[in-house]
Amino acid sequence: MIxxxxxNKSRSKRIIWLLEELDLDxxxxxxxxxxxxxxxxxxxxxxxxxxxxPVIEDNGLVIAESGAITDYLITQYGNGKFxxxxxxxxxxxxxxxLHFAESSAILPLLLKMFVAKDGAKTQFLEGYADAEAAKIMxxxxxRLEGKRYLVNDTLTxxxxxxxxxxxxxxxxxxxxxxxxIAKYDEQLQSHExxxxxxxxxxxxx
Amino acid sequence: MIxxxxxNKSRSKRIIWLLEELDLDxxxxxxxxxxxxxxxxxxxxxxxxxxxxPVIEDNGLVIAESGAITDYLITQYGNGKFxxxxxxxxxxxxxxxLHFAESSAILPLLLKMFVAKDGAKTQFLEGYADAEAAKIMxxxxxRLEGKRYLVNDTLTxxxxxxxxxxxxxxxxxxxxxxxxIAKYDEQLQSHExxxxxxxxxxxxx
Numbered sequence: 450m451i452x453x454x455x456x457n458k459s460r461s462k463r464i465i466w467l468l469e470e471l472d473l474d475x476x477x478x479x480x481x482x483x484x485x486x487x488x489x490x491x492x493x494x495x496x497x498x499x500x501x502x503p504v505i506e507d508n509g510l511v512i513a514e515s516g517a518i519t520d521y522l523i524t525q526y527g528n529g530k531f532x533x534x535x536x537x538x539x540x541x542x543x544x545x546x547l548h549f550a551e552s553s554a555i556l557p558l559l560l561k562m563f564v565a566k567d568g569a570k571t572q573f574l575e576g577y578a579d580a581e582a583a584k585i586m587x588x589x590x591x592r593l594e595g596k597r598y599l600v601n602d603t604l605t606x607x608x609x610x611x612x613x614x615x616x617x618x619x620x621x622x623x624x625x626x627x628x629x630i631a632k633y634d635e636q637l638q639s640h641e642x643x644x645x646x647x648x649x650x651x652x653x654x
Numbered sequence: 655m656i657x658x659x660x661x662n663k664s665r666s667k668r669i670i671w672l673l674e675e676l677d678l679d680x681x682x683x684x685x686x687x688x689x690x691x692x693x694x695x696x697x698x699x700x701x702x703x704x705x706x707x708p709v710i711e712d713n714g715l716v717i718a719e720s721g722a723i724t725d726y727l728i729t730q731y732g733n734g735k736f737x738x739x740x741x742x743x744x745x746x747x748x749x750x751x752l753h754f755a756e757s758s759a760i761l762p763l764l765l766k767m768f769v770a771k772d773g774a775k776t777q778f779l780e781g782y783a784d785a786e787a788a789k790i791m792x793x794x795x796x797r798l799e800g801k802r803y804l805v806n807d808t809l810t811x812x813x814x815x816x817x818x819x820x821x822x823x824x825x826x827x828x829x830x831x832x833x834x835i836a837k838y839d840e841q842l843q844s845h846e847x848x849x850x851x852x853x854x855x856x857x858x859x
Contacts, residue, residue, distance in 0.1 A: 498793050499758065510743055514753035516721075521746055538715055541726055548719035552756035553704065556764065563765070567779040574772040588703050 451475040456489050456502030457482055457654040460515050460551075460613055464503040466646035467519060467609050471526045479653040515613075516547045519606040531605050543600045546607035554589065554614050557581035562621065586618060586627055593629035597636050604640065612637050656680040661694050661707030662687055662859040665720050665756075665818055669708040671851035672724060672814050676731045684858040720818075721752045724811040736810050748805045751812035759794065759819050762786035767826070791823060791832055798834035802841050809845065817842050 453468065455461045455477045468475045480493050480502060494500040497513050504513045505522075512518050523531045533539035561578040564571060589611075592599070599607040615634050618624055624631045637643055658673065660666045660682045673680045685695050685707060699705040702718050709718045710727075717723050728736045738744035766783040769776060794816075797804070804812040820839050823829055829836045842848055 498796065499789065501758065510746060512746060512750065514750050514757060516753040516757065517746065517750040520749055535729075541715060541717060541722065544725055545717065545719050545722040548721040548753070548756065551753065552719060552721065552760070553706065555757070556761055559761065560765065560768070563779055563782075567777045569774055569776045569779070571774045571776075572772045574768055574774070577768075584704065591703065 452478055452506040454478050454480065454493065454496045454502055454504040454506075455653060456480045456493065457650070458487075459489075459502045461503035462646050462650045463515065463609050463613050464505065464518055464522075465649050466612065466640075466642055467522055467531075467606065469642035469645050470531065470604070470609070470640070471522060473522075473526055477649065477653060481654075514551070515610060516551050519547060519610055523606045531609075533601055533605070539601050543605055543607050546599050547610050550607075550610040550614055554585050554611075555617070557585055558614065558617050558621075562617070586623060586630070589614070590627040590629045593633045596629075597633075608637060612643070657683055657711040659683050659685065659698065659701045659707055659709040659711075660858060661685045661698065662855070663692075664694075664707045666708035667851050667855045668720065668814050668818050669710065669723055669727075670854050671817065671845075671847055672727055672736075672811065674847035674850050675736065675809070675814070675845070676727060678727075678731055682854065682858060686859075719756070720815060721756055724752060724815055728811045736814075738806055738810070744806050748810055748812050751804050752815050755812075755815040755819055759790050759816075760822070762790050763819065763822050763826075767822070791828060791835070794819070795832040795834045798838045801834075802838075813842060817848070 451468065451473055453461065453464055453475055455465065457479070465477070480490050482489060489500050489502060491500065493502060493504075496506075497504045497511060499513065501513060503515060503518055504511060505518050506512075507525075512521055533543050557578055560574075561582040564575050564578050596602070598604055599611060615630060615637065618627070618630060619634065624634065656673065656678055658666065658669055658680055660670065662684070670682070685698050687694060694705050694707065696705065698707060698709075701711075702709045702716060704718065706718060708720060708723060709716060710723050711717075712730075717726055738748050762783055765779075766787040769780050769783050801807070803809055804816060820835060820842065823832070823835060824839065829839065
């Protein structure tokens with residue numbers, strides 16, 4: 450059975466969502482962040498030396514990195530769903546979103562969050578983070594214009610990966626400025642399993 | 655012919671290296687960073703709305719994100735080289751490295767670089783960035799112990815993606831502390847095309 454090493458308030462919730470959509474048997478091994486430092490506990494290092502989450506175990510493999518996990522689970526268990534056919538233009542678009550979510554998109558958004566949380570007066574970092582985050586949000590918003598989903602008008606791993614980015618934007622109170630992202634958020638929430646993942650996240654928090 | 659939209663001093667150099675290894679016909683369209691702000695020029699936005707580099711054009715497709723470009727080029731033109739066979743455990747490891755390079759690895763390293771460049775006294779950000787960057791470097795170092803390459807004892811896209819991370823570590827003066835990364839750097843430099851990419855980067859800088 451697939452084992453998901455799950456940390457509360459982490460990127461791991463979207464893997465629960467994916468596992469639920471794939472209707473797979475899986476077990477959640479839950480870990481809690483330190484309440485003061487918000488850091489992951491040391492036990493996670495026994496699963497993977499980086500001590501991060503999500504990490505899955507399946508078929509004797511230990512797999513880290515949300516994008517790689519998403520790719521693996523859909524390739525292995527998707528039965529042609531949740532990803533476009535390999536070799537098509539849509540597949541390449543899909544791969545770009547998998548990478549975009551955890552590279553170009555998340556970096557400025559986290560930077561902005563970190564700088565705000567730190568509170569120190571920076572020379573240029575705050576302005577840089579604000580400008581780059583604004584660029585990412587407005588690009589993402591414009592790509593969603595007139596669309597229900599990112600690729601092929603159906604739910605794919607790209608949407609599940611980007612759902613975490615939508616949450617960051619929402620938690621930063623920015624959704625009101627980006628109407629297409631707001632509408633997309635509603636579309637994601639129309640999936641029953643999205644809420645199952647929310648409930649499981651809450652249960653293990 | 656493949657078109658590479660190349661920005662000086664950017665993640666784009668490794669795509670030159672890959673194109674050279676694949677022995678493909680391609681054209682470099684060169685862009686220069688603003689000398690004062692170090693930002694990419696606005697012309698890049700005409701290629702891709704994010705205004706980033708690398709971006710490639712091929713077969714009518716415009717592809718961004720280093721990991722997605724690497725994956726695409728090797729799948730399309732690798733003839734079984736530069737990536738393990740799909741469906742193997744090595745392939746999954748390879749995919750993890752493609753994602754790791756631009757997500758888990760680069761985030762703390764860039765954060766540390768940004769905070770140092772900014773110079774402002776932070777509350778916790780500097781300490782956090784230092785600790786996370788140290789974690790990444792020592793993990794990467796330990797994974798390289800006794801190995802010439804990351805996957806399958808041969809050069810793959812994983813090495814080409816991680817070569818940019820090696821450069822960041824080198825430029826930060828940290829290579830002396832991580833002997834396996836230092837040795838790996840020499841191994842990467844044993845490839846003639848690594849230097850071709852360096853020369854082309856210098857030519858367009």
